[in-house]
Amino acid sequence: MKAIKYIIFLLLIFFIGFAIYVAVQPNDYAFNRSRTIKAPTSVVYDIVNDYKEWPRFSPWIEQDTNAILSYEDKTSGINAGYAWEGEILGEGRMQTLKTVSNKAIEQQIDFLKPFESTSKIHWTFEPTQDGTKVTWAMAGEQDFMTKLYVAFSGSIETNTGPDFERGLYKLDSIVQADMKKFSINVEGITQHSGGFYLYNTASSKMSDFKQKMQEMMPIIGGYALTNNITMAGKPFVIYHKWDEENDAVIFSCCIPTTSKMTSSEANILTGQLEPFKAVKTKLRGDYENLKESWDQTMKYIAQNNLELIESGPMIEVYLTDPMSTPNPANWITEIYLAVN
Structure with a gap:
């Protein structure tokens, strides 16, 4: 009986300690990925700013080809948005909050299922000698459930960074293909x-x-x-x-x-x-x-x-x-x- 109590006591200490460990993790996160695309800045910007183009380069839609997409109000510019629902992607929506023509796009992404969270997306487009440097950044806050998730699965950057890299690679590919159309x-x-x-x-x-x-x-x-x-x-x-x-x-x-x-x-x-x-x-x-x-x-x-x-x-x-x-x-x- 004493052994059982001792085991329960140790488990309780472990869970309390683990909960404290999770709670003291950073309350926010931020990361980005960049790629230089050999194309005029306005060409790249116009594709990213149009949600109807996203299925062509989104790494997540590529993973969930049966996802249902719906566009809200308009597909580009301020207040444009789209929502998705899929077995792999869950449910969520994205909305454009601000645009600076050919320079920057600010968006908000809301995940509804399997758990709720909100993140900010920031795109920048910088002309270079070789084309356009595109930077795709993500930032947000981590509540306790998010911290618990990353404690087991790795950081949000570890899990999402490769998707950003894949998305930028696909964006580069479709930009090159579009410019070659004649x-x-x-x-x-x-x-x-x-x-x-x-x-x-x-x-x-x-x-x-x-x-x-x-x-x-x-x-x-x-x-x-x-x-x-x-x-x-x-x-x-x-x-x-x-x-x-x-x-x-x-x-x-x-x-x-x-x-x-x-x-x-x-x-x-x-x-x-x-x-x-x-x-x-x-x-x-x-x-x-x-x-x-x-x-x-x-x-x-x-x-x-x-x-x-x-x-x-x-x-x-x-x-x-x-x-x-x-x-x-x-x-x-x-x-x-x-x-x-």
Whole structure:
């Protein structure tokens, strides 16, 4: 009998001691994970700020594919939110409390089942030389039940940190995939209206063409702005020679104008396009897909028994500005090839 009492006494001491140990654990927690994603900051921010995108990169929804999601009021911006219910995830909801465009997002996550708790989520987006540094942070308070849970299962960071790392990895993957999306539409025969334009001309190796064009286009555009010249449309490039065999391209960077202009600089000239019959193709996507766009245009010309005018205009019109449209998947380019 004394032995039983002694055992009970020892167990009581153990439970009291363990309860004290649990009670004196930190009352709050905080941790974060970061990853640099090679993408414009606004592209990454827009995906994270839209709850409809979360199933694509959420590590928890990946674990519970049968979870039921419901979006509350709106899916992005302040007060946007979504709720979930699943066998693995339990029940909970998340709401956006504050946003600073392209810089930060503050959210609150409420777990309802299997136990109740509330945490704050903080995202930051920092432009870097290599892209965007994304930091995903979580902080909250630990009540006695939470402390008891982590005493057996490990800290919240130990359990949740790997999920954050997985989520950032998946976010990186979907951002890269989204930026590579493109579509090519050969619209067929059209009539290009022609018109006056200002231009500068250069030749380069084909491998240097993109860099050279990026240097020349701002010069011609800046001249137009400095001299209050009204632009009659979007900037374009005219290809005069494209010689893959000799690795050479001759081209002009152009700004359309409403009338014939007189240039005060020797390297900026005035030209005029006469109206011409053309096959038109529209590319939505990165400029890396232009070669395929040209190939499809040439294929269309051959299949429809049209004749390419070798000395005729070959034009790329850039309807979007990469500075104001950072996602390459949204860039729009039109190609016009003169035909008979």
